[in-house]
Amino acid sequence: MWINPSRNLNHPATLRAFGLQPPNNDTMSHESVWNSRPRNYGKGSRSCRVCKHKAGLIRKYDLNLCRQCFREKAKDIGFNKALAQDDQPLAQVGMNTTDPTASTVPINDPPS
Structure with a gap:
């Protein structure tokens, strides 16, 4: 087949005539639609x-x-569980339900 040199060889019709596919840059594929807007703020931008x-x-x-990585790295970073006065974790202080005066928050006495 003779090709006219003045014809655009990158034209989609010319490429199809020779059994080639035109470049598919201008289609709205799933990836181009999914990544079409910038994510500079909000939950989608943070990881x-x-x-x-x-x-x-x-x-x-x-x-x-993330919370899983925090649990793995907490000791390395320097986070320690705060302990109450009787060496119980703060979450367990005041869990005695039989005593109505029991406080759920430990009260620190001011130094004298």
């Missing part, structure tokens, strides 16, 4: 700095860790 997971993110103190 865990260790595993890139997006759910369960702890942003306090600019940690940006």
Whole structure:
């Protein structure tokens, strides 16, 4: 088949005539639609700095860790469970339901 040199060889009709596919840059594929808007704010823009997971993110103190990675790295970072006066974790203080005067929050006496 003779080709006219003045004809655009990258034209989709010309490429189809020779059994070639035209470049598919202008179609609205799933990826181009899904990634079509910028994600600079909101939940979609933030992820865990260790595993890139997006759910369960702890942003306090600019940690940006998911809760699973935080549990693994808490000791290395320097987080310790706060203990009450009688060496029980704060979550278990005041769980005595038989005593109506029991407080759920430990009360620290001021130093004398």
